[in-house]
Amino acid sequence: MRRVDNSISLHAIQIIVLLILSVSAALAAETAAPSTGLENIFAPESTPAKSIFDLSIFVLSITGIIFVVVFTLLVYSLAKFHATPANADKEPAQVYGSTQIELAWTIIPILIVVVLFLATARVIHTVQDAPEPPSAVEVTAIGHQFWWEFRYPKLGIVTANELHIPVSDPAHPTPTFLKLLSADTDHSFWVPQLAGKTDLIPNHPNSMWMDPHRVGVFLGQCAQYCGTQHAKMLLRVSVDTPQDFDAWVRSQQQPVIQDQQAIAGKHIFETTACINCHAIGGTVANGRFGPDLTHLMSRSTIASGAAENTTDNLRLWIKTPDAIKPGSLMPAMQLSDADLDSLVRYMETLR
């Protein structure tokens, strides 16, 4: 290729390169800054998320280098070879190609692809083919329009929307293995800090696992469009200390305490359409279309995380679900104010 020695536009190149550097610094700051306390995929708190994070840093470095090299070449050629009044009426040398150069920029990318693939395949294998240890906690997660059902078959627990799992000590790992099912449309289980997402597909059981290294509440939500209220199919994972987890398991295993103060509300619940969809242990209510309410008050949110679990929100949710989550499958129950009050009082006894 022909070389042009005119040292034109070096200033322009310097300015552009500085501009690029400052923009990328700003973007890096933007990602780094929110990494504290937010559900950032670059702040992993469990082994699968950490493996993905390490791989992503490797992929980002390689793509970053490619970007800088090609970007610099492009900027250089634009700055160096633009038309000027001096060369206005002279056609440049007509170059048709160069086998050596084209061979070089074919072989180098192939080598990069090989490296990237090997790194990728290794992480695919370690995450996907990890064996389940006997100490693992087993949970079956079932996606519904628009909420999550969690069943612990070995522990005899059924709950909804807020997943409780034990923290996993690397010395004595207690990972959680999830079996993923769907009752209706496709959903996807995604808690960015704990693991990559895996879909819940009807007729197509899936599985995933995580072993959180830190106690806390981790947020996520449905990541596969599942219908009208896909947006408010939120997900909370409470990672508990082993003691807290055991205490939670024991409380969930207890039968519901019948509070005589709320007997009127119980009667309303059992004689209206509520029981078609909801179950409460030890009562005639055994519907499975909606969340199990046996220990409703042990949950901090209702409507799959759309609202705090407070008296007012419970009342509003039963009266006009559309006010909280328009398009949800919970019907407005058309109860009188007095009946609503009794019902809410009953709900609040479900501890």
Place this chain on the structure above:
Amino acid sequence: MSSNAMASQFVEVETWTWLETLHGWLTTVDHKRLGTLYVVYGLFFLVIAGVEATIIRIQLMYPHNHFVSPQVFNRMFTMHGTTMIFFVAIPILFGFANYLVPLMIGARDMAFPRLNAFSFWLTALGGFLLYFSFLGGSGLYGAGNAPDIGWWAYAPLTSRAFSPGHSSDYWTIALLVAGFGSIATAINLIATIVCMRCPGMKLSRMPLLAWLNLIMAGMAILAISPLTAAQIMLLIDRYLGGHFFDTQAGGSATLWMHFFWIFGHPEVYVLVIPAFAFASEIIPVFSRKPIFGYPVMVGATVCIGFVSLSVWAHHMFTIGMNSYANSFFAITTMVVGVPTGIKIFNWLGTMWGGRIQFKAPMLFCTAFLFQFLIAGLTGIMLGSAPFNWQLSGSYFVVAHFHYVIVGGILFALFGAFYYWYPKVTGRMLSERLGKWHFWLFVIGFHVTFDVMHFPGLLGMPRRIYTYEPGRGWDTMNLIVTYGAFIQGISILIFVYNLIISYWKGAEAGNDPWDAWTLEWSTTSPPPAYNFASIPVVASRRPLWDLKHPEDPDSRYD
């Protein structure tokens, strides 16, 4: 190889009544008129789908915003995606192919002119059916109107249990009808390019635009056929008691995903290869050098064509395929990056040592190069399956594919508008408005789509009509929406430029860019049947040979 002075024929047109003119356009089988119809039709839907995008962005400006209901929001993103792919991108790109391919290979029309007209009107009917769903979709009380199933229409959302009424049927039939149109156009393009080249134009002398459209047409046939099959299966499910995708009766949701993406991924290349074609014509002319490594460019595109048929399940890394399948689709996805990278390097090689003129077409192609580079690199990230488990279904993916489609395809397409508008209308587009359009669009594009990557990294899924405050998404979404407004203003400047320049633009003459391919040898606009006498070519750049008899390309051919 000269042909000119046929413009006098068009004097007749001036004397037509409006009814005759309308009749002429409705019954035309002329490839140039059909090409123009495709492009105008696509631009009309570009504005409509742009309005839908604006509605989406206004709703997402603030957390818990109440601009539209969730139902309306879901319809908007479904219609936006479906319209942009099937009724903007495909028609405009097919329109350009229709207009340019016969001119560039020295032919007088497409191989099958009447099939060509039939294809256009099928596509037009498809778009009409899709939008008629707003009126005819409900069918049942409370069933809603336009489809709200997402543009992938994943099963079982499309089953009658989850999609009552007729909204999904309008979506299905619109795509089915438009798909037949696209397949017919693809066949027509292949027949034209294979059979109708002028004397001397061996395959190795064909302009890259024709080569790339040939490959695109082959891919379109292979990609759109499975989609058509899937639409028919879906109709059988919905109306004839079939259970292909009916999971409640043992059907398979993943079967639909495979059908959809074995269409959907090659479709990306069906759209991007014509954009490569524009860049491969514009960059050499404005660098004043021939394309660098012509045989490698053709080979790389053929390679993309084959490899991209085996990458579809990288859209499905999260559906629970086993580790071998995931590894297979990870490597094929990364491999497709190699020929794509070669193309970027070859455009770079074309500019290297040239004399680059930054007119509007070249400005858009320059931005295309940078943006397509970034889009390709985020594509590599998404191809790394475990990384994809985090990124897929999030706003990162939305940013990535808008980088491909807007930053890549649309920018190259805008370049093509500025480059060929003088040929089509005989008038130049205003360069001043073009610069405004370019810079505003560059700013708007980057404000929107650069920032859009980040909420995805912070866990924001796509297709949500609202979000909770305090998750770090609020400010980013606000900025993204401002960027969308800037893009909207820029598009309005472009449309204004297209309209005003038709009457007020400077006279273009035959060859305003001092270019080298055959379309510039005829008048602007070209006469009916393009060439009075069929040209004969002796190299890849017949007009270079004509202008430089002392050093013609044919000497090295």
